[in-house]
Amino acid sequence: MRQLSEKIAAVAPSATLAISDKAKKMQREGIDIISLSIGEPDFDTPRHIKDACIDALNRGETHYAPSNGIPELLSAIGEKITKENHFSCRPEQVIVACGAKDAIYDAMEAVLNPGDETILLTPAWVSYEPCVQIAGGKIVQHAVNSKTFQLDDSLLERVNAKTKMIVVNSPSNPSGAVFDKSSMQLVADLCEDYDIYAMSDEIYEKLVYAKEHLSLAALGDMAHRTITINGFSKAYAMTGWRLGYAVAPIQIIRQMSKVQQHSVSQAATFAMWGAVAALKGDQSCVGEMRTEFDRRRKYIISELNRMGYETAPADGAFYAFVKVCGDDREIANRWLEQGHVATMPGSAFYAPGWIRLSYATSMEKLKEAMRRIRQLGVQ
Numbered sequence: 001m002r003q004l005s006e007k008i009a010a011v012a013p014s015a016t017l018a019i020s021d022k023a024k025k026m027q028r029e030g031i032d033i034i035s036l037s038i039g040e041p042d043f044d045t046p047r048h049i050k051d052a053c054i055d056a057l058n059r060g061e062t063h064y065a066p067s068n069g070i071p072e073l074l075s076a077i078g079e080k081i082t083k084e085n086h087f088s089c090r091p092e093q094v095i096v097a098c099g100a101k102d103a104i105y106d107a108m109e110a111v112l113n114p115g116d117e118t119i120l121l122t123p124a125w126v127s128y129e130p131c132v133q134i135a136g137g138k139i140v141q142h143a144v145n146s147k148t149f150q151l152d153d154s155l156l157e158r159v160n161a162k163t164k165m166i167v168v169n170s171p172s173n174p175s176g177a178v179f180d181k182s183s184m185q186l187v188a189d190l191c192e193d194y195d196i197y198a199m200s201d202e203i204y205e206k207l208v209y210a211k212e213h214l215s216l217a218a219l220g221d222m223a224h225r226t227i228t229i230n231g232f233s234k235a236y237a238m239t240g241w242r243l244g245y246a247v248a249p250i251q252i253i254r255q256m257s258k259v260q261q262h263s264v265s266q267a268a269t270f271a272m273w274g275a276v277a278a279l280k281g282d283q284s285c286v287g288e289m290r291t292e293f294d295r296r297r298k299y300i301i302s303e304l305n306r307m308g309y310e311t312a313p314a315d316g317a318f319y320a321f322v323k324v325c326g327d328d329r330e331i332a333n334r335w336l337e338q339g340h341v342a343t344m345p346g347s348a349f350y351a352p353g354w355i356r357l358s359y360a361t362s363m364e365k366l367k368e369a370m371r372r373i374r375q376l377g378v379q
């Protein structure tokens with residue numbers, strides 16, 4: 001048989017999805033696993049969003065829609081961005097995709113040429129590098145400060161003539177850190193001084209606790225070179241709806257549009273009507289979920305600190321990022337095999353020696369997970 005694609009053979013499978021599959025398999029075998037592995041809100045999608053989707057189905061919104069998204073959703077996103085994220089956004093600057101992940105993929109394909117370098121600020125989520133690789137680009141890692149999780153001038157050392165893009169993800173998956181204005185400004189200055197594009201993945205923007213969320217595109221002229229990624233999975237508990245979006249200069253949207261047209265065509269039409277209700281409807285559901293995440297965050301961080309673990313600044317998202325002594329993969333495996341608590345080893349996020357625990361699960365389960373981890377002794 002002829003050899004399959006070398007490009008795809010070089011891509012790692014998704015570590016987040018792999019560990020969650022393993023935990024689910026153990027659960028099916030009857031083992032009482034508490035999963036703190038995958039980052040997925042445990043709440044149901046709010047009723048008014050589901051109703052809007054059901055109404056759309058009942059009205060016959062079951063056919064193809066404009067490939068960039070239904071005009072009602074493009075306008076709702078444009079208004080949201082202009083009002084909340086403080087940079088101007090017309091509907092032509094928006095593309096709705098099958099999840100933020102799909103928007104990231106489209107953007108990498110749209111911007112990168114073979115050999116182009118993309119700076120990835122680590123620790124970083126698992127899917128940026130594969131998307132860059134599939135587009136033919138190359139990742140250059142740059143670690144944030146391991147105490148503050150902020151940036152400093154050493155970032156400049158990663159730039160060379162091949163640098164085409166930098167990926168920013170604040171609040172961060174996996175660390176939960178939120179970039180200060182000074183870190184954001186550093187990225188903006190770098191992009192403007194060296195003519196670099198930025199991808200700002202702001203999918204956790206609604207889950208910021210004691211700080212303020214800043215959009216990279218709102219700084220100076222950054223809207224002209226930034227692809228802002230966002231979606232509905234985290235803020236509105238809509239992971240299974242597969243809906244996300246990108247906001248970018250029109251010339252980038254046109255390129256992304258071609259990738260989308262020739263791959264998935266568009267996001268599901270009736271699902272987009274649910275997203276219109278999410279953005280235009282009452283936002284109290286978002287506040288209620290954030291309040292509950294905050295309660296769990298305070299609990300899990302104080303428990304881990306009481307056990308003696310150092311944790312990253314948990315200012316946003318729904319992850320506790322914990323420093324361990326020893327091999328994070330072995331420890332996460334021990335927690336799973338012996339404690340029946342599934343977590344994510346930091347190595348998957350370019351951060352060996354750390355473990356990510358998602359607190360997007362009930363307080364009751366979190367308490368039991370902390371009891372089990374405590375019982376295994378501090379690692």
Ligand code: PMP
Pocket residue numbers: 039098099100101102125169173201203230231232233239243244
């Ligand atoms: N970006 C980050 C940082 C994430 O954690 C996720 C979670 N899956 C995504 C993007 C993708 O979200 P989705 O495709 O579900 O919209």
Ligand code: GLU
Pocket residue numbers: 014016017037038039040101125126127173
């Ligand atoms: N973003 C979530 C996580 O990191 C969901 C899984 C994924 O899409 O990678 O666990």
